Amino acid sequence: QGWSGGLEGRAFSRSPAQALVAQAQGASAAAAEAMGSGGAAPLDGLRLEIFAERNFRLYSQTTRAVHASLLAIFSEVEFRLPNMIVSRLTRESVGRALDLGVTAACIREFLERHVHRRAKESGFGVPDNVKDQIYLWEMERKRLVSTPAMKIDNFRDEGEWEVTVEHLRSRNGLLHMLADRRELWCAASEFDGLRARLGEWRASRAPV
Numbered sequence: 001q002g003w004s005g006g007l008e009g010r011a012f013s014r015s016p017a018q019a020l021v022a023q024a025q026g027a028s029a030a031a032a033e034a035m036g037s038g039g040a041a042p043l044d045g046l047r048l049e050i051f052a053e054r055n056f057r058l059y060s061q062t063t064r065a066v067h068a069s070l071l072a073i074f075s076e077v078e079f080r081l082p083n084m085i086v087s088r089l090t091r092e093s094v095g096r097a098l099d100l101g102v103t104a105a106c107i108r109e110f111l112e113r114h115v116h117r118r119a120k121e122s123g124f125g126v127p128d129n130v131k132d133q134i135y136l137w138e139m140e141r142k143r144l145v146s147t148p149a150m151k152i153d154n155f156r157d158e159g160e161w162e163v164t165v166e167h168l169r170s171r172n173g174l175l176h177m178l179a180d181r182r183e184l185w186c187a188a189s190e191f192d193g194l195r196a197r198l199g200e201w202r203a204s205r206a207p208v
Contacts, residue, residue, distance in 0.1 A: 049116035054127045056089040061116065073097050074107050089130065094137045104138035148188035149175050155182050159205075160198065167197045 048067045051059040058075055060067065063083050071077065074097035075087035097107060111126045119125065155161040161182050168174035173190030177183065186194060 048114045050111060050114045051116050051119055051124070052111055052126045052130055054129055056130055056133070058085075058087045058089065058111075060085045060087065060114075070110075073100065074102060074110075089134065091137050091140075094134055095141070098138060098141060104134045107134050147175065149185045150188050150191045151183065151185050152194075153181075153183040160201070163198065163201050164194060167194055 047062070048064070048070075049061045053059075057078075058071065060071055061084050062068070068077065068080065068085055071085055071087050074094055075089050076093045077085060077087045079086050094104070094107065098104075108126065108131050111130075115125050152164065155164065165174065165177065165184065168184070168186050168190060171190050171193065173187040173194070175185045175187060177185070
């Protein structure tokens with residue numbers, strides 16, 4: 001869908017992201033000229049404004065290093081211009097954020113809070129497919145894993161219970177237990193080994 005508006009009064013018949021790229025490229029030349037003359041580039045770095053596209057690319061208008069660090073938490077930075085950062089949301093980048101304790105809801109809220117003002121005026125926001133995919137990537141990490149298991153109960157005494165728990169823990173085969181009821185579930189692959197261990201333990205306690 002085309003977008004017409006003005007960044008600094010200029011009209012574009014392009015998407016918001018394309019318009020922002022054009023502005024940033026112009027600012028890049030201005031910044032280089034200003035640096036060469038010992039001056040400062042006329043860039044406002046206090047505001048972070050983001051265009052999010054359906055292809056998961058983010059065009060973030062900013063000059064602040066802290067904004068670049070924030071974006072790098074959940075997106076892959078592709079390149080930087082003096083007043084813009086271009087990055088992309090990927091399964092891996094969102095996964096890194098999730099590992100740090102950042103939720104899908106936090107990422108979505110961040111993107112929506114920083115939607116570019118020109119995009120807001122033109123009815124653009126964070127595309128639904130982008131918001132949905134962020135949640136789907138989070139849900140992928142919460143899938144239940146099915147593990148064949150065996151339930152064990154009716155222990156003869158406290159000693160047999162303790163030997164069983166100790167053996168399964170040493171083998172990482174204890175899946176769940178209810179200590180007050182002396183019931184536990186172990187990985188099915190560990191059952192034969194447990195039976196052999198209990199046989200040895202019982203034999204060691206048998207009267208000579």
